[in-house]
Amino acid sequence: MIEIKNVSKSYVKGKKSVDGLDLEIKNGEIFGFLGPNGAGKTTTIRMITGILEPDDGDILVDGHSIRKEPLEAKKNFGFVPDSPDMFLKLKGIEYLNFLAEVYKVPLNERKERIESLTKKFEIYDELNNNIESYSHGMRQKIVICGALISNPKNWILDEPMTGLDPKASFDLKEMMRNHVKQGNTVFFSTHILDVAEKLCDRVGIINKGKLVFVGTFDEMKEKFKEETSLEELFLEITEE
Numbered sequence: 001m002i003e004i005k006n007v008s009k010s011y012v013k014g015k016k017s018v019d020g021l022d023l024e025i026k027n028g029e030i031f032g033f034l035g036p037n038g039a040g041k042t043t044t045i046r047m048i049t050g051i052l053e054p055d056d057g058d059i060l061v062d063g064h065s066i067r068k069e070p071l072e073a074k075k076n077f078g079f080v081p082d083s084p085d086m087f088l089k090l091k092g093i094e095y096l097n098f099l100a101e102v103y104k105v106p107l108n109e110r111k112e113r114i115e116s117l118t119k120k121f122e123i124y125d126e127l128n129n130n131i132e133s134y135s136h137g138m139r140q141k142i143v144i145c146g147a148l149i150s151n152p153k154n155w156i157l158d159e160p161m162t163g164l165d166p167k168a169s170f171d172l173k174e175m176m177r178n179h180v181k182q183g184n185t186v187f188f189s190t191h192i193l194d195v196a197e198k199l200c201d202r203v204g205i206i207n208k209g210k211l212v213f214v215g216t217f218d219e220m221k222e223k224f225k226e227e228t229s230l231e232e233l234f235l236e237i238t239e240e
Contacts, residue, residue: 007022049074053067
């Protein structure tokens with residue numbers, strides 16, 4: 001479970017990028033985080049993961065404050081950032097082993113998870129090559145594998161489908177569904193509204209730093225009766 005409690009963040013004095021955000025992402029649900037470019041999605045995710053510190057409020061991951069207990073909070077989530085261009089000089093296997101060391105994954109489990117994840121995403125044969133030689137899609141796959149290497153309860157994914165081929169995208173969506181069936185949590189941002197409509201149990205829409213809607217797609221349709229598709233609803237909500 002992820003609890004965001006009255007969180008605000010400003011980069012420029014007097015202008016809040018995230019303004020008084022209150023949100024609870026429950027166990028057992030896929031929660032989609034939507035909004036136009038610059039709405040505050042990535043800033044919110046960076047605060048959840050401890051990359052940025054909120055100016056106000058707090059964020060709890062399975063009851064652990066990211067501000068007061070950052071190490072305990074970070075043990076409970078895996079994070080896929082909005083860019084996979086990191087640790088480019090490492091080989092794929094070095095990157096995965098590094099993350100497994102950070103999360104103290106036992107050696108026998110580590111080997112099994114690395115093999116299982118990288119074969120599923122079809123990059124197993126590339127693990128001895130430097131990440132800088134990977135295509136964008138392959139970099140996205142290795143970052144996803146790294147985020148899941150510790151088998152975290154909470155998945156925090158910032159535009160995770162970007163650059164993935166259709167099979168990898170399908171596999172990731174199936175993994176997300178299976179993960180929440182076990183009582184875990186998936187929180188992800190996306191610009192692909194069709195994916196959000198088909199995949200999410202609930203969505204939150206942020207616009208200009210403020211949360212303007214939280215609920216199911218059916219609840220959204222009920223509120224805006226004249227619209228039919230998620231795309232039309234999204235445009236209606238954010239334009240208002």
